Amino acid sequence: MSRNTAEMQQVFDEADCIYTEGQVSEAMDRLAGEITATIGDQDPLILCIMNGGLVVAGQLLPRLAFPLQLDYAQLSRYRGNTTGGELEWKVHPQTRLSGRTVLIVDDILDEGDTLAALTEACQTEGAERVWTLALVEKHHDRKSQPGFEADFIGLQTPDRYLFGYGMDYQGYWRNAPGIYAVRGL
């Protein structure tokens, strides 16, 4: 067993489970219903934010039984650290956004910089309406734009460093089948 494997297994074993797979699945079902009712007839473009939004988008899309298109953007602020820094654009969406209803899908709304920046970027590109979804919202008073909220939120979490369902700890455990908080963080 490599050193990383052993260390990361220990991180998982010692973590606190905040939401189980079943609880996340219920939240996904609820989100899918809300999205369908809100934009199901609007030919939306789903914009998955890589890397964190991958698992959420992957589990959400099969729950949406209406015509939609998918694209992705990649931007990163944490780069494997547990505190955010400068927002770095890595990949811009390739689809023309002009006149589109866009739904941005991400794993977490923490301080809110990432979703807010992407919303603004989509508006600048001419999107008619930009909706935002985060599987989890972290509860604290450090929001970068206090008025900014996601339109669709799956679950609220305490102010801990989280992994699972797309969220990583040092690049690992995006695959964890639940939402976990790292011990001591």
Ligand SMILES: O=P(O)(O)OC[C@H]1O[C@H](OP(=O)(O)OP(=O)(O)O)[C@H](O)[C@@H]1O
């Ligand atoms: O609300 P904020 O404080 O801006 O943080 C939320 C963002 O942080 C994570 O991305 P990260 O920069 O870690 O990149 P990743 O998606 O590749 O993990 C997460 O996927 C969100 O996009």
Ligand SMILES: Nc1nc2[nH]cnc2c(=O)[nH]1
């Ligand atoms: N993995 C992970 N990414 C984040 N980005 C912002 N907050 C978090 C968090 O708690 N966990």
